[in-house]
Amino acid sequence: MQASPLERLLRHDRRWMLGGLSLVIVLCWTYLIAEAALMARGGSLLMTATGGAWTLLEAGLMLLMWGLMMVAMMLPSAAPMLLLHATLTRRRRARGEAAAATGLFASGYLIIWMLFSLVAVLLQYGLQQAVLLSPMLALTSQGVAGLVLIGAGLYQWSPLKEACLRHCRSPLEFVLTRWREGRRGALVMGLHHGAYCLGCCWMLMLLLFVGGVMSLVWIAGLALWVLVEKLAPAGHWLGRLLGGVLVAWGGMALWVALT
Numbered sequence: 001m002q003a004s005p006l007e008r009l010l011r012h013d014r015r016w017m018l019g020g021l022s023l024v025i026v027l028c029w030t031y032l033i034a035e036a037a038l039m040a041r042g043g044s045l046l047m048t049a050t051g052g053a054w055t056l057l058e059a060g061l062m063l064l065m066w067g068l069m070m071v072a073m074m075l076p077s078a079a080p081m082l083l084l085h086a087t088l089t090r091r092r093r094a095r096g097e098a099a100a101a102t103g104l105f106a107s108g109y110l111i112i113w114m115l116f117s118l119v120a121v122l123l124q125y126g127l128q129q130a131v132l133l134s135p136m137l138a139l140t141s142q143g144v145a146g147l148v149l150i151g152a153g154l155y156q157w158s159p160l161k162e163a164c165l166r167h168c169r170s171p172l173e174f175v176l177t178r179w180r181e182g183r184r185g186a187l188v189m190g191l192h193h194g195a196y197c198l199g200c201c202w203m204l205m206l207l208l209f210v211g212g213v214m215s216l217v218w219i220a221g222l223a224l225w226v227l228v229e230k231l232a233p234a235g236h237w238l239g240r241l242l243g244g245v246l247v248a249w250g251g252m253a254l255w256v257a258l259t
Contacts, residue, residue: 017086017102021079028072035065036214039136054125062124066117069213070205073223074113074197077230081171081193082106085186088175104183108190112198116205127209137213143257145210149250152203156243164199165239168230201226207246 054062086102127133132141139145155161167174174196180189204222211218225242229235 014083014086017083018079021075021082025072025075028068028075031068032065032072032219033216036216039214059121059125062121063117066120066124067114069219070113070117071110073205073219073226074201076223077168077227078106078109078193078197080231081168081174082109084171084175085189101183101186104186105190105193108187108192109194109197110190112191112194116198116202120205123206124209124213133209134212136215137209138211138215139209141257142253146250146253146257148206148210149246149253151250152207153243153246153248153250155203156239156246160199161203161239162236164196165229165236167193167196168200169235200230 082102082105085105089102124133124137127139132139132144134140139148174193178189178192180186204226207222208218211221229239229242232238
C-alpha cells in the first residue's frame with residue numbers, strides 16, 4: 001500500500017530528527033574523546049583548573065565540558081520522547097492546528113541538564129579545593145567514594161527514582177498527562193521532562209566522580225546504563241539490581257577505608 005503524504009512527511013521528519021540528534025551526539029563525544037586524550041598527555045586547558053583557584057576562563061571551560069558531557073550522555077535516552085513530540089507536532093499541523101517546534105521542547109530539556117552541569121562544576125571545585133580529586137577528576141578518598149556509591153545505590157530503590165523513571169520510560173503517558181499548547185508550553189514540557197530525567201539520573205551522574213569525570217570508559221558505561229534503564233523492557237528491575245551492586249561496592253570501599 002502506498003504511503004499517504006502525511007506518512008511520508010512523518011518519515012521525513014524522523015529521518016531529519018534522528019540525523020540531527022546523531023550529529024549532535026557524535027560532535028559531543030568527539031569533543032570528550034579529544035579532551036580526554038589531551039588531559040592524558042597534560043596538554044588540555046582543563047588541566048590548569050585542577051588545582052588552586054580558577055579563573056573565569058577555567059570555570060567557563062569546565063562548565064562547557066560538563067554541559068557537552070551531559071548532552072552526549074543524556075540525549076540518546078531522550079530520543080524517543082523527542083521523536084514522539086515531533087510526530088505529534090506534524091500531525092497537529094496537518095490538521096491545521098497550531099503546534100510549537102520540537103526544538104523548544106529539546107531546549108527546555110537541555111536547560112535542566114545545563115543547570116545540573118553548573119551544580120556539578122561547583123561541586124567539582126569544592127572537591128578540588130579539599131584536595132579530594134585526582135588529575136583525571138576521580139575521588140582520591142575511598143571513604144568518600146564509598147559513601148557516594150552507597151548513596152547512589154540506595155537512591156535506585158527510592159520512590160522518587162521510581163516515579164521519575166516511570167515518566168522517562170513512558171513518553172506517551174508523559175504527553176497525555178503533561179501536554180501544553182503553544183511555544184511556551186513546548187518549552188515548559190521540555191523543562192518538566194528534563195526535571196523527571198534529572199530526578200531519575202542525578203545520582204548516577206555523581207558516580208562520575210568515583211570513576212573519573214574524564215574517564216571515557218566510565219562516561220560511556222554510565223551513558224549506556226541510562227539508555228538500558230530507560231528503554232529496556234526490564235529496565236526498572238535492572239535499576240534495582242544495580243542499586244544492590246552499588247551498595248555492596250560502596251560497603252567494601254568503606255571497609256577498606258576504615259581498616
